Amino acid sequence: xxxxxxxxxxxxxxxxxxxxxxxxxxxxxxxxxxxxxxxxxxxxxxxxxxxxxxxxxxxxxxxxxxxxxxxxxxxxxxxxxxxxxxxxxxxxxxxxxxxxxxxxxxxxxxxxxxxxxxxxxxxxxxxxxxxxxxxxxxxxxxxxxxxxxxxxxxxxxxxxxxxxxxxxxxxxxxxxxxxxxxxxxxxxxxxxxxxxxxxxxxxxxxxxxxxx
Amino acid sequence: xxxxxxxxxxxxxxxxxxxxxxxxxxxxxxxxxxxxxxxxxxxxxxxxxxxxxxxxxxxxxxxxxxxxxxxxxxxxxxxxxxxxxxxxxxxxxxxxxxxxxxxxxxxxxxxxxxxxxxxxxxxxxxxxxxxxxxxxxxxxxxxxxxxxxxxxxxxxxxxxxxxxxxxxxxxxxxxxxxxxxxxxxxxxxxxxxxxxxxxxxxxxxxxxx
Numbered sequence: 001x002x003x004x005x006x007x008x009x010x011x012x013x014x015x016x017x018x019x020x021x022x023x024x025x026x027x028x029x030x031x032x033x034x035x036x037x038x039x040x041x042x043x044x045x046x047x048x049x050x051x052x053x054x055x056x057x058x059x060x061x062x063x064x065x066x067x068x069x070x071x072x073x074x075x076x077x078x079x080x081x082x083x084x085x086x087x088x089x090x091x092x093x094x095x096x097x098x099x100x101x102x103x104x105x106x107x108x109x110x111x112x113x114x115x116x117x118x119x120x121x122x123x124x125x126x127x128x129x130x131x132x133x134x135x136x137x138x139x140x141x142x143x144x145x146x147x148x149x150x151x152x153x154x155x156x157x158x159x160x161x162x163x164x165x166x167x168x169x170x171x172x173x174x175x176x177x178x179x180x181x182x183x184x185x186x187x188x189x190x191x192x193x194x195x196x197x198x199x200x201x202x203x204x205x206x207x208x209x210x211x212x
Numbered sequence: 213x214x215x216x217x218x219x220x221x222x223x224x225x226x227x228x229x230x231x232x233x234x235x236x237x238x239x240x241x242x243x244x245x246x247x248x249x250x251x252x253x254x255x256x257x258x259x260x261x262x263x264x265x266x267x268x269x270x271x272x273x274x275x276x277x278x279x280x281x282x283x284x285x286x287x288x289x290x291x292x293x294x295x296x297x298x299x300x301x302x303x304x305x306x307x308x309x310x311x312x313x314x315x316x317x318x319x320x321x322x323x324x325x326x327x328x329x330x331x332x333x334x335x336x337x338x339x340x341x342x343x344x345x346x347x348x349x350x351x352x353x354x355x356x357x358x359x360x361x362x363x364x365x366x367x368x369x370x371x372x373x374x375x376x377x378x379x380x381x382x383x384x385x386x387x388x389x390x391x392x393x394x395x396x397x398x399x400x401x402x403x404x405x406x407x408x409x410x411x412x413x414x415x416x417x418x419x420x421x
Contacts, residue, residue: 159326170356205342
């Protein structure tokens with residue numbers, strides 16, 4: 001029970017910081033909306049809905065990247081991470097707290113972006129909505145670990161997209177498949193499998209990444 | 213060892229009489245399998261590093277992945293040549309194996325970026341080890357994803373008859389495979405020795421200063 005309490009406290013801390021500073025979420029919102037407008041001009045007028053569905057996933061992945069790049073910045077600027085690592089709690093709780101907080105930001109950004117997508121381009125099916133949630137979980141789980149890794153490096157903003165994009169390819173495949181394929185459930189299965197495997201892997205390996 | 217490699221590389225293709233383009237199969241497939249093997253070895257050493265915490269696994273894991281990336285790029289090149297010869301294009305997205313290799317190639321290039329951007333030390337060793345483990349998990353997951361992706365990117369699935377191998381062809385294939393694996397192993401040892409010498413030298417220099 002204390003584990004869950006730690007996680008909740010850490011996630012709440014991130015949300016509170018965001019509520020006061022308002023750094024990340026407005027940026028993500030603005031970014032995803034401008035991306036959708038760019039897509040409108042990038043797609044010739046006679047391309048079908050399928051192309052728009054494909055680009056939606058590009059927008060989602062890049063928005064997540066934007067949020068993740070900021071994820072560990074407050075910790076690093078004030079040396080909080082060292083304190084957290086020394087704190088008498090399981091280190092994986094730090095990862096889980098960060099993942100939940102980032103997930104909350106991403107879902108909040110999409111609560112605006114997806115209706116906008118429906119308005120501008122094409123309606124989304126229920127399968128596609130489930131796929132969005134599954135992709136969000138996967139990308140936040142892997143991304144918050146990789147962002148912690150990249151934050152220790154010299155070129156941290158540069159490094160994160162390089163590390164994350166190859167790992168995000170199965171997620172994009174699953175998302176696009178769920179949105180446009182008539183049998184989208186198979187792709188949901190792939191996404192769920194990805195989430196399960198990589199969440200466990202990130203959860204188990206986070207400790208190695210942050211300890212000296 | 214060198215003799216075995218030379219023999220297999222020059223003698224084995226003689227056995228093939230399926231046209232020139234088919235001969236690259238003897239080079240391409242063993243190289244690809246060896247690259248997978250190197251990535252697997254790198255991940256295994258990475259796991260050992262995380263488990264036992266011994267510094268030497270870091271170098272071994274790095275060298276194995278380095279070799280894997282070299283063989284991976286060779287696979288991409290030979291694959292492109294083969295595709296040009298038999299399908300008439302340098303690149304085709306319908307070949308699952310090639311796409312998978314491209315994904316892996318990008319992934320392991322990112323691995324090197326990660327390594328070169330972190331400060332040397334146990335933390336870098338562990339971060340790279342974790343990333344190497346991610347890579348080996350990514351292989352089956354992306355393979356599955358690419359398989360699935362095929363039916364919306366290419367509605368008509370590109371079918372290709374699997375090479376029906378005769379005994380001699382199979383023997384040639386096995387010899388090249390063994391030779392390439394041996395080559396990879398030798399390169400792995402050589403690079404490892406070189407890198408260790410380098411590290412020792414640096415330590416000595418520090419000590420003398």
